[in-house]
Amino acid sequence: MNTVKDLLENHSARPSEDVWQKLNARLDAEMPVAKTSYWSGLSKAKKAVAAAVAGLVLAGGVTLGWMLFRSGESSQTGEMAAAKPLQKIESVAESEAVAPEPVVEEQAEEVLPVERKAEPVAEKPAPANVTEPAAPEKVEKTPVKSNVKQEVLPSNSTLAKQLAADPVLKNLSDESVDWSMPAKLSIPNLFTPNGDGVNDLFVIEGLEQYSSPKLVVRDKNGRVVYQNSGYKNTWGGENCPDGVYSYEFTFVYNGIENLATGKVRIIRA
Amino acid sequence: MKEIDSDIEKIIAGCLENDRWSQRQLYDRYSSKLYGLCRRYSSSDAEAEDVLMEGFMVVFKSLGSFQHKSSFQTWLTSVMLNVAVSHFRNSKRFRREVYAEDMDMKGVVEEEEQIRTNLVADQLLELIRQMPEMMRVVFNLKAVDDYSFTEIATMTGRSENAVRNSYLRGRKWLMDKLKLEKD
Numbered sequence: 001m002n003t004v005k006d007l008l009e010n011h012s013a014r015p016s017e018d019v020w021q022k023l024n025a026r027l028d029a030e031m032p033v034a035k036t037s038y039w040s041g042l043s044k045a046k047k048a049v050a051a052a053v054a055g056l057v058l059a060g061g062v063t064l065g066w067m068l069f070r071s072g073e074s075s076q077t078g079e080m081a082a083a084k085p086l087q088k089i090e091s092v093a094e095s096e097a098v099a100p101e102p103v104v105e106e107q108a109e110e111v112l113p114v115e116r117k118a119e120p121v122a123e124k125p126a127p128a129n130v131t132e133p134a135a136p137e138k139v140e141k142t143p144v145k146s147n148v149k150q151e152v153l154p155s156n157s158t159l160a161k162q163l164a165a166d167p168v169l170k171n172l173s174d175e176s177v178d179w180s181m182p183a184k185l186s187i188p189n190l191f192t193p194n195g196d197g198v199n200d201l202f203v204i205e206g207l208e209q210y211s212s213p214k215l216v217v218r219d220k221n222g223r224v225v226y227q228n229s230g231y232k233n234t235w236g237g238e239n240c241p242d243g244v245y246s247y248e249f250t251f252v253y254n255g256i257e258n259l260a261t262g263k264v265r266i267i268r269a
Numbered sequence: 270m271k272e273i274d275s276d277i278e279k280i281i282a283g284c285l286e287n288d289r290w291s292q293r294q295l296y297d298r299y300s301s302k303l304y305g306l307c308r309r310y311s312s313s314d315a316e317a318e319d320v321l322m323e324g325f326m327v328v329f330k331s332l333g334s335f336q337h338k339s340s341f342q343t344w345l346t347s348v349m350l351n352v353a354v355s356h357f358r359n360s361k362r363f364r365r366e367v368y369a370e371d372m373d374m375k376g377v378v379e380e381e382e383q384i385r386t387n388l389v390a391d392q393l394l395e396l397i398r399q400m401p402e403m404m405r406v407v408f409n410l411k412a413v414d415d416y417s418f419t420e421i422a423t424m425t426g427r428s429e430n431a432v433r434n435s436y437l438r439g440r441k442w443l444m445d446k447l448k449l450e451k452d
Contacts, residue, residue: 004413008409009414011305012305013301014300015304015321019322024293
């Protein structure tokens with residue numbers, strides 16, 4: 001039973017829609033769509049359609065106006081004078097209306113199946129149907145603190161048993177781990193620089209395992225009272241009255257910088 | 270020979286031509302699963318979303334290197350996983366590890382009872398996300414994604430011993446959180 005593995009491996013969740021928006025913006029910035037791709041072709045086609053529609057509307061409007069004007073027939077000279085330019089406009093409008101149409105079809109042919117045109121990015125497809133069957137999606141943004149009362153799995157005792165039998169959690173002692181090596185430092189929280197030869201220095205045990213040991217000590221007001229970027233366990237609280245100090249100890253292990261912070265008390269009495 | 274349905278092949282082909290529609294299809298198909306992965310490698314949803322986005326950029330840019338040697342899903346997962354690991358590797362958040370691990374554990378003790386009685390997949394996830402950075406990354410790689418200690422050491426830039434210890438500590442950590450009996 002690999003309960004832990006299964007539960008975690010099968011975890012899926014839907015990211016918020018923002019992520020795609022941001023991703024889309026980054027794609028536009030870093031991988032701009034080339035002019036030859038059908039996507040830009042599509043928008044050209046759309047423009048053509050829009051132009052055609054506008055042209056038709058314009059032509060219709062002009063024609064209508066012209067007919068109304070003509071039916072008025074108040075002044076013959078006016079009619080002749082006005083009709084000519086109007087006709088011109090009409091013909092222009094008509095040619096506009098007609099011209100783009102072949103373009104539209106031409107584009108549409110290049111443009112792959114028609115249904116694809118219908119749902120460009122703007123539309124949000126229903127991903128639940130598209131995604132794999134394995135993913136019953138939970139949109140959950142539960143903050144860490146409120147992870148209560150969402151009983152989904154079988155009774156907790158069963159689960160607890162399953163987890164207890166999980167190879168990941170079982171037989172911890174069997175694991176052969178080499179504890180001898182690394183990562184353990186012991187930093188004192190108190191030392192007594194009174195010259196009695198015991199505990200007179202701020203000694204960090206395990207210090208020698210690491211490179212670039214750097215110590216910075218500050219007093220209560222944040223003033224630096226001691227610093228050494230090659231610390232060798234030599235600080236004895238010089239010029240520091242009894243009290244509590246805070247230290248920052250950085251060191252490099254396996255090429256990674258580590259930081260340990262804490263407080264240390266100086267007592268001389 | 271792995272089978273890949275022709276639908277995905279078309280989408281992949283579209284993505285290779287940098288076609289937005291195909292990219293969106295790919296995203297819709299796989300983002301939930303991959304987001305799940307990002308979530309268990311990160312400590313917050315915001316961080317997970319960053320990693321997810323970064324990962325998809327890498328996917329779109331390096332799709333040409335997908336050789337059909339494994340299933341597409343497997344390839345995607347491994348790309349995303351690498352992005353997730355290097356995200357944390359670069360984030361300098363491996364700092365503080367030495368002491369942070371012990372301290373972090375105390376902060377959440379009072380929640381133990383609730384966690385034990387209401388344990389579900391999501392809560393297991395929440396526990397994982399409360400782990401210190403390095404512990405979480407190692408635990409995920411080892412326990413869930415089946416990498417060897419040697420591989421993990423290479424991926425995270427740490428020694429094999431450090432990785433082993435992180436993993437062991439991770440298991441103990443989880444065990445303690447779940448208050449399970451050790452045997």
